Amino acid sequence: MPDFGPLSFHVPEPAVRPGGAPDFSDVSIDPAGEVRRPPVDCAPEDIRDLAFKIIRVLNRDSEAVGPWSGLLSDEELREGLRHMMTLRAFDARMLMAQRQGKTSFYMQHMGEEAVSCAFRKALEPGDMNFPTYRQAGLLIAGGYPMREMMNQIYSNELDPLHGRQLPVLYSARDHGFFSVSGNLATQYIQAVGWAMASAMKHDTKIAAAWIGDGSTAESDFHAALVFASTYKAPVVLNIVNNQWAISTFQGIARGGAGTFAARGLGFGIPSLRVDGNDYPAVYAVARWAAERARRNLGPTVVEYVTYRVGAHSTSDDPSAYRPKTESDAWPLGDPVLRLKNHLIRRGAWSEERHKQAEAEILSEVIAVQKEAESHGTLHSGPHPSARDMFEGVFEQMPPHLRRQRQQGGV
Amino acid sequence: MPRKTMVEAIRDAMDVSMQRDENVVVFGEDVGYFGGVFRCTQGLQQKFGSNRCFDAPISEGGIVGAAVGMAAYGLKPCVEIQFADYMYPAYDQIVSEAARLRYRSNGQFTAPMVIRMPTGGGIFGGQTHSQSPEALFTHVSGLKTVVPSNPYDAKGLLIAAIEDPDPVIFLEPKRLYNGPFDGHHDKPVTPWSRHPQGEVPDGHYTVPLGKAAIRREGSAVTVLAYGTMVFVAEAAAEETGVDAEIIDLRTLLPYDLEAIVASVQKTGRCVVVHEATLTSGFGAELSALVQQNCFYHLEAPIVRVAGWDTPYPHAQEWDYFPGPARVGRALKAVVEA
Numbered sequence: 001m002p003d004f005g006p007l008s009f010h011v012p013e014p015a016v017r018p019g020g021a022p023d024f025s026d027v028s029i030d031p032a033g034e035v036r037r038p039p040v041d042c043a044p045e046d047i048r049d050l051a052f053k054i055i056r057v058l059n060r061d062s063e064a065v066g067p068w069s070g071l072l073s074d075e076e077l078r079e080g081l082r083h084m085m086t087l088r089a090f091d092a093r094m095l096m097a098q099r100q101g102k103t104s105f106y107m108q109h110m111g112e113e114a115v116s117c118a119f120r121k122a123l124e125p126g127d128m129n130f131p132t133y134r135q136a137g138l139l140i141a142g143g144y145p146m147r148e149m150m151n152q153i154y155s156n157e158l159d160p161l162h163g164r165q166l167p168v169l170y171s172a173r174d175h176g177f178f179s180v181s182g183n184l185a186t187q188y189i190q191a192v193g194w195a196m197a198s199a200m201k202h203d204t205k206i207a208a209a210w211i212g213d214g215s216t217a218e219s220d221f222h223a224a225l226v227f228a229s230t231y232k233a234p235v236v237l238n239i240v241n242n243q244w245a246i247s248t249f250q251g252i253a254r255g256g257a258g259t260f261a262a263r264g265l266g267f268g269i270p271s272l273r274v275d276g277n278d279y280p281a282v283y284a285v286a287r288w289a290a291e292r293a294r295r296n297l298g299p300t301v302v303e304y305v306t307y308r309v310g311a312h313s314t315s316d317d318p319s320a321y322r323p324k325t326e327s328d329a330w331p332l333g334d335p336v337l338r339l340k341n342h343l344i345r346r347g348a349w350s351e352e353r354h355k356q357a358e359a360e361i362l363s364e365v366i367a368v369q370k371e372a373e374s375h376g377t378l379h380s381g382p383h384p385s386a387r388d389m390f391e392g393v394f395e396q397m398p399p400h401l402r403r404q405r406q407q408g409g410v
Numbered sequence: 411m412p413r414k415t416m417v418e419a420i421r422d423a424m425d426v427s428m429q430r431d432e433n434v435v436v437f438g439e440d441v442g443y444f445g446g447v448f449r450c451t452q453g454l455q456q457k458f459g460s461n462r463c464f465d466a467p468i469s470e471g472g473i474v475g476a477a478v479g480m481a482a483y484g485l486k487p488c489v490e491i492q493f494a495d496y497m498y499p500a501y502d503q504i505v506s507e508a509a510r511l512r513y514r515s516n517g518q519f520t521a522p523m524v525i526r527m528p529t530g531g532g533i534f535g536g537q538t539h540s541q542s543p544e545a546l547f548t549h550v551s552g553l554k555t556v557v558p559s560n561p562y563d564a565k566g567l568l569i570a571a572i573e574d575p576d577p578v579i580f581l582e583p584k585r586l587y588n589g590p591f592d593g594h595h596d597k598p599v600t601p602w603s604r605h606p607q608g609e610v611p612d613g614h615y616t617v618p619l620g621k622a623a624i625r626r627e628g629s630a631v632t633v634l635a636y637g638t639m640v641f642v643a644e645a646a647a648e649e650t651g652v653d654a655e656i657i658d659l660r661t662l663l664p665y666d667l668e669a670i671v672a673s674v675q676k677t678g679r680c681v682v683v684h685e686a687t688l689t690s691g692f693g694a695e696l697s698a699l700v701q702q703n704c705f706y707h708l709e710a711p712i713v714r715v716a717g718w719d720t721p722y723p724h725a726q727e728w729d730y731f732p733g734p735a736r737v738g739r740a741l742k743a744v745v746e747a
Binding site for chain 1: 439440442443444447460461464465466467468469470471472495496498499534535536537538539688689718719720721723724725726729730
């Protein structure tokens with residue numbers, strides 16, 4: 001019998017815990033402009049290295065550089081900034097509303113605004129997102145009315161989902177936004193199925209799947225990759241790596257793989273990593289992946305490297321598991337600030353215009369909020385009826401549910 | 411006697427079991443360093459090391475499947491599924507594997523393990539943080555299913571479950587974690603520190619699986635309940651003045667038929683209460699047992715009070731929840747029938 005000594009059990013540990021100094025020295029960051037931009041019809045084996053790099057456009061001097069830059073006009077960049085600022089203001093107001101007891105629960109995007117806002121600009125009408133709970137930027141940048149979002153958050157009388165669903169688990173079919181589940185990863189394989197259907201019907205629409213770093217551990221993620229690979233489905237497989245899955249650092253889900261994008265390599269799917277806090281970079285990579293899908297070249301895995309600045313949800317307290325100042329040390333900065341500085345550098349924006357825009361956006365969000373609240377909040381004012389609870393279980397209400405509704409006296 | 415919340419009692423049960431048996435290991439999502447989103451495993455990693463209490467990737471199928479493998483090796487895993495609603499990806503491992511391993515291998519391999527999961531609603535958790543899936547387990551041969559209603563029982567039952575040679579599903583009514591919630595959501599809940607069942611002895615003790623408890627003696631009607639519904643039934647009896655005998659089943663499978671039959675034969679009437687959806691719920695099994703064993707003693711049809719056959723809604727939570735008013739109406743209807 002060979003003597004290799006006893007075995008030991010390995011549990012990954014983050015670099016630092018509360019009380020320690022934040023440390024991101026293990027996050028290897030490529031300088032902006034350095035990562036090449038391959039043709040969209042490249043062979044997956046020719047770009048394996050891109051699963052381990054980070055595509056970046058905005059450099060430290062706030063210039064847009066390299067082969068992934070130059071796709072957006074001043075006007076488009078200003079619009080992108082406005083979307084991110086709107087999402088941030090929306091989050092701030094809704095977080096406050098939750099603290100005031102106007103709703104039960106909220107999840108914010110702080111630090112991750114660029115991912116969903118910029119990605120949305122690469123889609124066409126008819127395309128379908130299968131989002132998680134942290135992609136409301138798809139709605140804001142897609143022109144979905146904030147009023148509808150707030151009505152849903154407040155479960156009020158105008159809630160498009162009739163009070164049935166947890167706050168922020170929106171559904172907006174006409175805006176390419178699939179109903180968000182409260183369970184994790186289920187949507188990832190559904191996006192692949194939707195994309196397969198589009199190909200089966202010789203349509204031109206594509207799908208976008210969304211998942212967080214932690215949830216890539218779920219079986220549905222792996223099922224999605226094998227189906228997408230096998231059927232070359234026209235889908236963009238997005239992984240938002242915000243470093244934290246509630247309290248567990250990304251090493252728990254990633255294990256020994258160098259990156260989450262590398263998961264795609266074993267399936268023969270072209271896989272890229274991008275700076276998730278760099279609006280032009282996110283847009284450029286999203287457009288590249290969407291074009292591959294539209295040209296029938298099949299799926300692309302995209303990992304967005306970002307950081308969850310806020311708590312996981314209003315039920316979470318991150319100070320129990322990571323240093324309080326960790327977000328200040330995050331090396332990829334803040335997406336709003338970076339795009340703002342870039343626009344100023346281009347001469348297309350100024351501090352004054354930014355301040356003015358902030359004030360305008362805030363007053364717009366507050367005005368919408370007032371209007372939504374006039375239709376009720378979770379615990380006061382008009383609300384969906386108890387009768388509504390029995391609707392929509394089936395298309396036609398079966399007799400047993402009708403009897404239960406009568407029993408309930410509603 | 412020290413008083414504990416249900417969270418503390420559950421943590422204490424794992425602590426005691428880990429001290430007594432080095433084969434007991436605890437893992438799940440956010441369970442290690444952080445101590446669980448409901449804090450049930452807080453401090454266990456610090457005390458026993460990450461070899462015995464650790465964070466798992468977000469993969470319920472992985473958590474239960476790995477636990478089956480560990481149990482086959484000889485460990486006693488006590489794993490946490492963060493919400494019962496997240497259990498479904500693990501269902502194959504629970505139903506086809508853990509539950510049947512002893513049978514199909516003729517005892518060569520067994521799966522002594524506990525799968526803990528918070529269950530039930532009342533926290534505005536919507537359809538994915540409120541479900542009560544107990545019937546999905548009681549329907550499976552080879553699984554034991556436990557639902558404690560208070561800190562004392564939670565600790566004793568969990569220790570018994572960990573020491574049991576077969577897989578046990580341990581459903582923790584999350585609305586009871588901090589106090590005996592009776593369905594009056596507009597009133598503050600009495601904390602366990604001021605409730606007699608919050609008295610939890612230190613050290614090792616067990617509450618045997620398969621034994622019910624009578625929470626209120628009465629002569630007019632038997633109420634069969636478990637988990638949160640025990641306190642809802644107590645409130646309903648008090649508010650209606652119906653002299654109900656309230657039985658807390660504690661273990662759904664194996665169920666305590668003797669206790670059920672003795673009570674219904676005494677009262678001649680029966681109301682079954684659970685929060686889970688009505689149709690094909692565990693109440694249907696209880697009704698059938700009562701009908702079969704107590705038919706000649708029954709003076710009124712058995713009535714079930716349960717969640718409606720809809721997904722658990724968010725805003726209409728209290729229209730959905732079978733609270734004391736609905737249970738009270740059933741009590742009156744049955745005693746007046």
